Amino acid sequence: MDELGQIKAGSVSRETPTWRWVTDRGLRIASGDATLAMYRRLCDANLSEINEVVPADGSLLLVMKPGVALPAVLSDILNEEQGRQAAAPGTKQHEIAVTFDGEDLRFVAAQTGLSVPDLIRRLCATVFSVKFLGFQPGFAYLEGLPEALHLARRNTPRTRVPAGSVALGGPYCGIYPAEGPGGWHLVGRTEAKLFNPAARPPARLQPGDTVRLVPA
């Protein structure tokens, strides 16, 4: 490690992703397409120095116990060949009933050159998969959106997006479990409850699960 506490490239094997501190409690590891596989290996390894592993978009955040050094076996675990494939947790398939009457539905249709019924058909024909959770409790980043429907976020985010809103942002579809601010394009809404603090796990959609939108 150099003065700044960053692992120098070249001090470990070629596949070693780049490691960076977010704070002294959080090590960010660029994990690319291997994010979910690395996430599962790290969870399986159950290292005492690591409180939690948080998958995100092409990176993992290792939440460390404060004051401790990085576990020596960390790079071995991250670089492990796919041979010892960690058992994938049972992935669930969800159908979410959506009323397609979002404020931005016409805007999205116009931007993508589709009619509103065609836009809805394309959204309902997509099998999304949950890439990771973030932003707010139970908010799942759903990947699989056809490229023709990728749109830049709104220039000015809304300060209040109602709970249950179904929205598109960049390559993702997302459903707001609770009211909050949001910069994505609203295409519909659902009555589905996506976060329940009394449930285990509290979020209904989990990484690896598949999701289809169906007209309500």
Added chain:
Amino acid sequence: MIIVVRPGMLDLVVDLGRPGYRHQGVPEGGAADTPALIHANRLVGNPDSMAGLELTLRGPELLFPEGGVIALTGADMDARVNGGRLQHGEAQELEPGAKLEIGMARTGARGYLAVAGGLDVPVVLGSRSVFLPGGWGGWQGRALRSGDRLPAGREGGQAEWLRMPEFTPCPDCCLRVLPGPQLGSFSDKALVSFLDQVYTVDADSNRVGIRLQGVSLEYQGGELASQGVLPGAVQVPPSGQPIILGWDGPVTGGYPVIAGVISTDLPRLAQLKPGDRVSFRMVGVEQARMAWRRAATWLS
């Protein structure tokens, strides 16, 4: 039981938070100034993990029909029991029917009130802390209001004789930071500016984020994919004005992170109020670990 006669600016039920749910989108939350809550709990003989009140800038007026033992720590708030002064950082026994009036913070932003026996609100995801952005946890998922009747435990343990680090007012606070994951994508000028200037804490700051005003920082990198973030991460949105993520902040973020406040300095961040000045000093990860171990000796 505690009756709220008049609420303060923002009175929240907090404990040490709910670690382990970030991958579900749920931040730890909990007391912003953790050592101050632990201090208050120990003064009244509670285990460190018991729930107390986090009082922001101005405290409430509370009635204790059954009496109790209390202690107030953190920000130095003007506090009176039945008109007589309550000593900051000392346990005090209250007679049944006692009235506690807590006023403005003289130094710091957040005071912590512990009650022997703790506050007995339901445990949600392993914690009694309120999560305001989601409207759950704590007392009915919100800040206290007039007329609330908070269930409080009756029995405390043996109060400890304590000598804790005193709260030191920090009007020109310098927070120690590690270089963040996107530090390299800021212009040299931005980096120098970030470390040289004195920022002002914006009024639009809360437990989600502490907004700073200063010379705008120029980010030269491209669009960023959402990455995991933590309290203390210094994000720079397109405006160039940094936001330090707070205790109830989102678990992932799409803005570049220029630096990260070290864990040891988060309690100092908790005590910043709008208008306070703050600057940053870069340290290495080994210094951050040593600072934590030094600060944590009194916690063990």
